[in-house]
Structures are given as C-alpha cells and as structure tokens.
Amino acid sequence: MSSSDAVQEYIQDERDPSRSPNVPITGLMVQYYHVCKRELWFMANGIDIDRETTNIQRGTHVDETSYGDSRRSFMIGNRIQLDLLDSGDVMEVKVSSALEKPARMQLLFYLWYLREVYDIDKDGVLAYPTERKRESVTLDEMATTEIESTIRGILDVVSWDSPPQLEKKPYCGSCLYQDLCWM
Template identity: 55%
Template sequence: MEQLKRTATGEPVDDPFRVTGVMMQYFHVCERELWFASRYLEIDRENTAVVRGTRVDETAYESERENLSLGMISLDLLQDGRVVEVKPSSTLEEPARMQLSYYLWYLAEIAGVERDGVLAHPTERKREPIELTTERREKVEDAIRGIYAVVTCEQPPPASEKPFCSSCAYHDFCWC
C-alpha cells in the first residue's frame, strides 16, 4: 500500500507499483486476465464485448465527456462534483463498483479530495450511486494487495472457467 502511495506521489522507489482502474476491474473479474494485462499482452480488439465497450465509451455523455487523467487513474466524467464511471452493461456490476471505488479511494488517499461516485449504464438507462464507505475502502485496500500478488507472480494464475470466458478478449490465451 505504501509503495503504491509513494509511486503515485512521485517519490523515488526502487520498484514502482502502479494500479489502474482497469487492473482493479480485472482483479475482480479474473486474476488471469489481470496477469496478462499487466504484461501488456494486447487484447483482441475485434472481440464483440471490446467493440461494444469502445462504442459506449466513445458515445455516452459525449458532450460532457472529458477523460480526466490524474496520476494512475483516468476518470470518464465529473458530473455535479461526482465521479461518473460509464459501463456498457451491468453484467459485471461488482467489478465495475470496485473500479469506481478505487477511483474514489485514490482521490481521497493520493489527491486529498473526497468525492462520491455514480456508476452509469447508459444503454440500460441505469445509474447507481457509490460512496467510499469504510467497508468499501477496506475492500479496495485488500484488492490492491491482491493485485500486487498477482502481477508480481512469474506465472499466470491457472485458468478457471467462468460464465463470461467465451466473451473475454483473452479467451484464446486460456482455452485454445
């Protein structure tokens, strides 16, 4: 945790440790996917889920969209003082909640800015408020430790079939 904070604030460290929002989401979806992404293995950009996500990312809230980058995080949108994370569907709700929770944690811990968030699914016309509660903060910190454990392993975690494997952009790395 401290190493991540030192890296984020620009302090010199021997081995910088970075966590992005996507890494937080992947950790909660599939640790093997996280490991591949941490090695910069390119995903299948023609994958239908990737194409759909890119389309929603490019068109939702188009007039308000700013894509604000702050250190290790990139926010989709600030709306009425709240951080808005835009997702194409609510299929993977908890991973999306954790990604947004990480952004809120990062803003609080690194930037010293307290914000609430909104998880938005524009294609479903759904919005869910997210607050950085004590429980959520602890989950984020546990996940950061878990992410560190995954990305520092020399081998990927074993493949484990999940209901969404067939739509994963890394499918061929596990099942072909």
C-alpha cells in the same frame, strides 16, 4: 513487508513524482482482478488483447456517446483516466451491468485514489446507459478496506512468474483472452 505496508508504499509512490511505483495500478487492473486474476496477470505482463474487437469497440462507442454534454475526461499521470460530471461526481460508464461488482470496484478505486493520493473527496456514479440505469457509489470504510485488499491482491498476482490456475467461469466464452486459456 506487511500487506498494509504495501498499500502505504503504493500511496507514497503515487504522491511523490520522483518515485515510480513498482506496479502502476490502473482502474482496468482493478476490474480484471475482480473478473479473473488470470486475465489480470496476462495484461500486467504485457500480453494485451486486440483493442479492435467488436466488444471493445461497442464499449468504447457507448462510453464516448453517453453523457457527453455533462461530463469531462481527465488523465491523472499517464494511466488513471476518469470522467467528472458537471456535478463533480466521478462517473464510470459500462455497456452492461453483467459484471457489476468489477465495475463498482473500478469506480471505488478512482474515488480511493483521489482521496489517498490527492486528498480529494468525491462521490461516484456508475452508469449503464444501454440499460438506462445509474447508481450512486460512495467510498465508505468498508469499500476502503476492500479496495486496499484489492491493491494488495493485484500486487501479489502480478508478481507471480506464471499466470494463476485456469478456472472456468460463465463469461469465459466472451473473454478476449480465451484463446490463451483454452487452446
């Protein structure tokens, strides 16, 4: 199957409730793909992190306490959760802009998913409340190409029998999977 066929098959699986996708892609998977493919592989293969750690709890707290008066959360199926602002824009809230591209790609995936699966066109807002920073995000042709490339990449990585090679990155020290990688 060609790589463009893999994206089209994914879209068809998502549109048809009687079909179930081979790999149910989430926004977090998109983020992990752009942070660390090894982290993505661990998560996709059921090796999950402790959700009670300080970093995770801090992110959850910022997400739950920011913009609460102007956004609502929606669950699509059992794995796509997104927030809509009163304006109708899709919002993604992050603690820090340190990993800005992965956060933007996660939001772009949500916009792409809404358009390709439900024929709903939305714009997005990427927000970093602790930095008092907001950015408008639009799904254009270049972003669509990048998201579809990301989907193909995710489908590839999660199909591997073992995790990708270990690669030292600047943020490895704060990664919750570091004990698996560096022991």
